[in-house]
Structures are given as C-alpha cells and as structure tokens.
Amino acid sequence: MNQSSLEQLLARVLSVGTWLGTAIIAAGLGLRCMAWGQGQSAQVCMRMASLGIALFILLPVLRVALMAVAFIRMRDFVFTAMATTVLVIIGLAACFGTPAG
Amino acid sequence: MLWLLAVSMGASAIGGALGMAGGMFIVPLLTVCGGLDIHIAVAASIVSVIACSCGSAASFLAHGLTNIRLAITLEVATTLGALTGVCVAGHLPASSLCVLFAAVLLISAWQMAGGRRAPIDSIDDTRITDWATALRLHSSYPDPTHGRPMFYRVRRLRLGLALMYGAGLISALLGIGSGVLKIPAMDSALRLPIKVSSATSNFMIGVTAAASGVAYFFQGIMQPMIAGPVAIGSVFGAWLGARLLLRLPGEKLRLVFVGVLVLLAVQMLLTAAGFHPTAHAA
Numbered sequence: 334m335n336q337s338s339l340e341q342l343l344a345r346v347l348s349v350g351t352w353l354g355t356a357i358i359a360a361g362l363g364l365r366c367m368a369w370g371q372g373q374s375a376q377v378c379m380r381m382a383s384l385g386i387a388l389f390i391l392l393p394v395l396r397v398a399l400m401a402v403a404f405i406r407m408r409d410f411v412f413t414a415m416a417t418t419v420l421v422i423i424g425l426a427a428c429f430g431t432p433a434g
Numbered sequence: 435m436l437w438l439l440a441v442s443m444g445a446s447a448i449g450g451a452l453g454m455a456g457g458m459f460i461v462p463l464l465t466v467c468g469g470l471d472i473h474i475a476v477a478a479s480i481v482s483v484i485a486c487s488c489g490s491a492a493s494f495l496a497h498g499l500t501n502i503r504l505a506i507t508l509e510v511a512t513t514l515g516a517l518t519g520v521c522v523a524g525h526l527p528a529s530s531l532c533v534l535f536a537a538v539l540l541i542s543a544w545q546m547a548g549g550r551r552a553p554i555d556s557i558d559d560t561r562i563t564d565w566a567t568a569l570r571l572h573s574s575y576p577d578p579t580h581g582r583p584m585f586y587r588v589r590r591l592r593l594g595l596a597l598m599y600g601a602g603l604i605s606a607l608l609g610i611g612s613g614v615l616k617i618p619a620m621d622s623a624l625r626l627p628i629k630v631s632s633a634t635s636n637f638m639i640g641v642t643a644a645a646s647g648v649a650y651f652f653q654g655i656m657q658p659m660i661a662g663p664v665a666i667g668s669v670f671g672a673w674l675g676a677r678l679l680l681r682l683p684g685e686k687l688r689l690v691f692v693g694v695l696v697l698l699a700v701q702m703l704l705t706a707a708g709f710h711p712t713a714h715a716a
Contacts, residue, residue, distance in 0.1 A: 336502070337498075339502070340495045340496075340498070340500070340502060341495070341496070343491070343495055343502070344491065344492040344493075344495035344496050345492070347488045347489075347491045347492050347495075347640075348488075348489070348491075348492035350488060351485065351488045351489045351669060352669075354485075354665070355485075355665065355666055355669045358658075358662045358665055358666055359666055361658070361662065362658075362659075362662050362663065362666075379658050379659070382658035382659075382662040383656075383658045385662065385665070386481055386651070386656060386658060386661050386662060386665060387651060389481055389484050389485055389488070389647075389665055390481070390484060390644050390647040390648055390651055391644070392484065392488050392640070392644075393484060393487070393488065393640035393641040393643070393644040394641070394644050394648070396640070396641070397506070397509070397641055400502065400506060411569065412503065412506060412569075415506050415507060415509075415510055416506050418510050419506065419509045419510055419513050419641065422510070422513040422514055422516075422517055422645060423513060423641075423644060423645045423648060425517055426513075426516065426517045426520050426645045426646065426648055426649040427648045427649060427652060429517070429520055429521060429649055430520065430648060430649030430650065430651065430652035430653045
C-alpha cells in the first residue's frame with residue numbers, strides 16, 4: 334500500500350461512515366417521533382440514536398487505526414508508533430469517562 | 435427537536451462557508467437561546483465537530499491537500515490536550531466555561547476581521563536537520579493555477595506542537611474545532627500554504643474531538659435527543675456550507691460574522707453573569 338491509496342481508502346471510510354451514522358440517528362429519532370414513542374420501544378429508538386452517535390465518535394478512531402496498520406505495512410515504524418500513541422491517548426480518555434464502579 | 439436540527443444546520447452551513455466547523459455557533463445558541471447546561475451543549479457540539487470533519491475530509495483527501503503524516507504527528511499533541519481538557523472540564527463551573535468561550539469568540543472575531551495572510555516565508559534553510567525533515571513531513575500539493583505540484587516545507591514543529599496541545603485542550607473544554615489556535619499554529623508556526631493548513635486542520639479536528647467525545651459519551655452527558663439532531667443538522671449544514679463557500683462574496687460575509695461573533699461573546703458573558711434573557715421563554 335502506498336500513501337495515495339491510503340488517502341483514497343480513508344476518504345471512502347470517512348464518507349461512508351458519515352452517511353451511515355446520519356442514517357442510523359435519523360432512523361432512531363424518526364421512529365421515536367412516530368407512534369413508536371411509547372415505553373419499551375421508545376428506549377430502543379433512543380438506543381439506536383446513541384448507536385449512531387457512537388459510530389460518529391468511533392469514525393476518526395477507526396481512521397487512526399487504519400493509518401497505524403498502513404504505516405506498519407509501509408514499514409514506517411516511527412509513524413506506526415505515533416498513530417498507536419494517539420489511539421492510547423483516546424483509550425485513556427475513554428477510561429477517564431467511564432464512571433468508576 | 436426541530437429547532438435543534440435547524441440551528442445546527444444553520445450553524446454548520448455558516449461554519450462551512452467560512453471554512454470551519456459550526457461548534458463556535460452551536461454552543462452559544464444552545465446555552466443562551468436554548469437555556470441548556472453548557473456541559474451538555476459542549477458534548478452535543480463535539481459530535482457536530484466530528485460530523486463536519488468526517489463529512490468534508492473525503493473531498494480534501496481526494497484533492498491531495500491533506501498532509502496525513504503531519505496530521506498524525508500533530509494529533510499526538512491535540513489528543514493529549516483533549517485528554518487534559520476532559521480531566522478538568524467536570525471540575526470547572528459553567529460560568530468560567532462561558533467566560534472562556536466568550537474570550538475565544540472575541541479572539542476569533544479579531545482574527546477574522548484581520549483576515550488570514552499567506553505566510554511570509556523568511557528562508558532559513560541553515561538548520562536542515564530539524565524534526566520535520568527527520569520525519570519527512572515536507573510535502574507538495576497540486577495547484578490547478580500552475581498545473582504542477584507546489585512544494586512546501588514544514589517549519590518550527592515544536593512551537594506548532596505546543597500550540598496544538600492548547601488547541602486540543604480548548605476543543606475539549608468548549609466543544610469547538612478550535613481553529614482559533616490551529617490557524618495561528620499552522621500559518622505562523624508551521625508556515626503551511628493556506629489550502630494545506632485548512633485541509634489538514636479539518637482532518638485533525640475529528641480525532642481531537644473523538645478523544646473528548648468518547649469520554650463525554652461514557653460520562654452519559656451525550657444526550658441522544660440533543661446530540662442526535664445536532665449531528666444530522668451538521669452533516670447537511672456542512673455539505674450546504676461547502677457549496678455556499680463557492681458562491682457567496684467572501685469579504686462581506688466575513689464582516690457580518692465578525693459582528694455575529696462579538697454579539698455571541700457578549701451573550702455568553704451575560705450568561706456567565708447569571709443573566710438569562712430567553713431561558714424562561716424556552
């Protein structure tokens with residue numbers, strides 16, 4: 334894999350992910366607004382919207398992970414290390430956000 | 435919910451037309467007009483920032499403007515900044531966040547009033563063995579007016595990294611892309627061509643925002659009823675804004691937004707002082 338094919342891959346992943354996330358959130362909120370908005374099913378709709386939001390948040394993380402793999406394949410270990418560092422920092426932020434216990 | 439959709443769409447369209455994310459408009463609108471807690475507004479706006487970044491990154495990448503090696507280098511600094519921001523955000527009272535936000539709005543207004551100058555290249559190639567060279571960050575981009583690749587060098591990487599740390603911190607605290615710090619970092623410190631710095635900064639803000647977004651998500655302050663419509667609005671707004679960018683007269687637009695930014699800053703200061711002009715009406 335060379336750098337320009339990596340760029341093409343990232344472009345594809347980011348744009349597909351954006352529209353997928355939008356569609357999932359829209360479906361969740363749309364169903365919530367329609368007759369489904371009662372009790373158990375309302376919760377399912379909210380879960381769906383949350384899932385779409387989670388997808389959005391994970392999209393850049395996935396992008397960094399793809400870059401890390403690509404840098405390994407290009408035998409560029411300094412950049413592999415940097416991409417991994419970014420992933421570790423995001424992991425730390427996630428740990429910090431998780432309520433203790 | 436519809437007004438959230440409309441507000442974030444408008445904000446992102448405006449942001450997109452100016453070449454930035456809409457977070458700077460979304461947070462004040464949600465807190466001042468919607469009467470929402472600033473922490474919740476910031477979490478929702480983070481999603482908007484990610485949406486804008488991911489949505490527009492594809493076209494920048496396709497045009498070969500994004501320097502992905504430089505981006506990942508600087509992302510180490512921005513995500514560290516974001517991590518710091520997430521750690522302190524919960525301990526800061528809403529009023530101090532509002533004041534900080536107002537300060538950032540005013541600095542942005544001042545920056546926008548001045549306009550962005552192309553970096554003036556003072557050539558000092560005496561120190562060739564610097565970090566940027568060792569990391570092979572120098573690159574080129576295709577320039578349609580010349581029809582050949584334009585080469586550029588990355589300068590003062592350490593200063594750039596320091597500014598990026600600050601940008602990540604501000605981004606996590608305020609839920610914005612924090613172009614206010616990235617623009618000086620990229621133009622003055624790294625001395626990148628404007629097109630490259632816009633594309634690379636856009637590419638980076640998604641990861642920076644994801645670092646804080648992931649924390650806010652697990653903290654449970656990312657409310658789907660608020661963040662959901664904001665995300666959808668932002669995707670369409672950013673798409674619309676990118677098209678408006680080509681049509682609207684840039685100069686007049688800029689002056690209008692300087693006014694809007696100052697107005698929002700004043701309102702944020704009033705909110706910080708405990709004065710809610712519209713909260714009871716919402």
